Amino acid sequence: MxxxxxxxxxxxxxxxxxxxxxxxxxxxxxxxxxxxxxxxxxxxxxxxxxxxxxxxxxxxxxxxxxxxxxxxxxxxxxxxxxxxxxxxxxxxxxxxxxxxxxxxxxxxxxxxxxxxxxTAMLAAAARAGAPLGHDFCAINLSDNLKPWSVIERRLRLAAEADFAMAFYNPRSRARPQGFARALEVLREACGDDRLVLFARAVSTPEETLRIVPLGQADAGMADMRTMVIVGSSRTRVIERAGSPILYTPRSVPEDAA
Known part of the structure; x- marks a missing residue:
């Protein structure tokens, strides 16, 4: 040719x-x-x-x-x-x-x-504040191109390392149970207090943002148009009139190592 x-x-x-x-x-x-x-x-x-x-x-x-x-x-x-x-x-x-x-x-x-x-991860984070302001990782929750065992292992290790986590492709009609299992794994590894952002259809007229503790997160809150960001142990919310601000501080104290 x-x-x-x-x-x-x-x-x-x-x-x-x-x-x-x-x-x-x-x-x-x-x-x-x-x-x-x-x-x-x-x-x-x-x-x-x-x-x-x-x-x-x-x-x-x-x-x-x-x-x-x-x-x-x-x-x-x-x-x-x-x-x-x-x-x-x-x-x-x-x-x-x-x-x-x-x-x-x-x-x-x-x-x-x-x-x-x-990318949706950065657009969603910017809409909410700065939840990816310190170390973070991105994980695709679809098991179309990799086995679920790999996904689950990466979830546990990321939680153990205290990363903020951004999840692509959390839930679809063909994979209705995977995200529910991912939430179970995270609760086992992190407890119920981590903050979770559900950012759907960011930058479109259908955009919605919702922040809940991990213990209240439900698989039905996400679909294929949703970016899910789970904060680290240091991620916090600034309450104010209007939309709250979700952010992760830039530093980790010595005693947190």
Whole structure:
């Protein structure tokens, strides 16, 4: 296969939902693109125009989607692969590089860029205050690509290390019980007092924020549009008129080690 010098692939993050959170760099790439490839609801966020071909596809076909994008770029097309949030956080950047590594050696000659976006974890944290203000970790609670035993082990270790934790994909119709079990594991490891933020549809008109102690957290409070952040032992709330502020102090005292 001969690679056209004019083709390129940009893996772009569209942010959590609001057009105001799409970066100028991503907007510029979309303005230059001849093709947009991505999951159906994310491609639907791109405004159609003359000269632009949209390639929406269903969930769980990430490698096929990535291979299509690389093949189009090899033909000289300017391709944007869209993800929500940031493409490098549980999204399409890794899938594209998996396809690149496994595909024809000529694909490695392509101009491939990753354009960062505002991921749901950061958007949710900013809406609530600064719950990720000290050490934290992010865990994808979907067991589609890894066994549940790995998820549970990581939950326990993160709790033992006293990280704040941000959870992607907490609960779906296909996985109604996983998040309930995750909450059980956290209560066993942390007790009931850790503060939990349920941030749904952040930056959209449907946005809701709810802060509860871990002992009152219920699996039904989350769905696939919800980012869940569990604070560390030092995370606290500042009560005030209007929305409270959830934050984690920047330091840990010596006697807490």
């Amino acid at each position: 001969t690679i056209s010098a004019s083709g390129w692939v940009a893996v772009a993050g569209l942010g959590p939902g609001s057009e105001a959170m799409v970066t100028p760099e991503v907007s510029a790439a979309l303005a230059e693109a001849t093709d947009v490839v991505g999951y159906i609801p994310y491609v639907a966020r791109v405004t159609p125009r003359a000269g632009l071909t949209l390639h929406p596809s269903d969930n769980r076909v990430e490698l096929d989607r990535a291979a299509l994008a690389l093949d189009l770029a090899a033909q000289g097309r300017r391709v944007v692969v869209v993800s929500s949030g940031d493409p490098g956080v549980f999204a399409m950047a890794s899938a594209l590089f998996e396809a690149l590594e496994a595909g024809p050696s000529t694909w490695r000659e392509l101009d491939v860029r990753v354009l960062p976006g505002i």
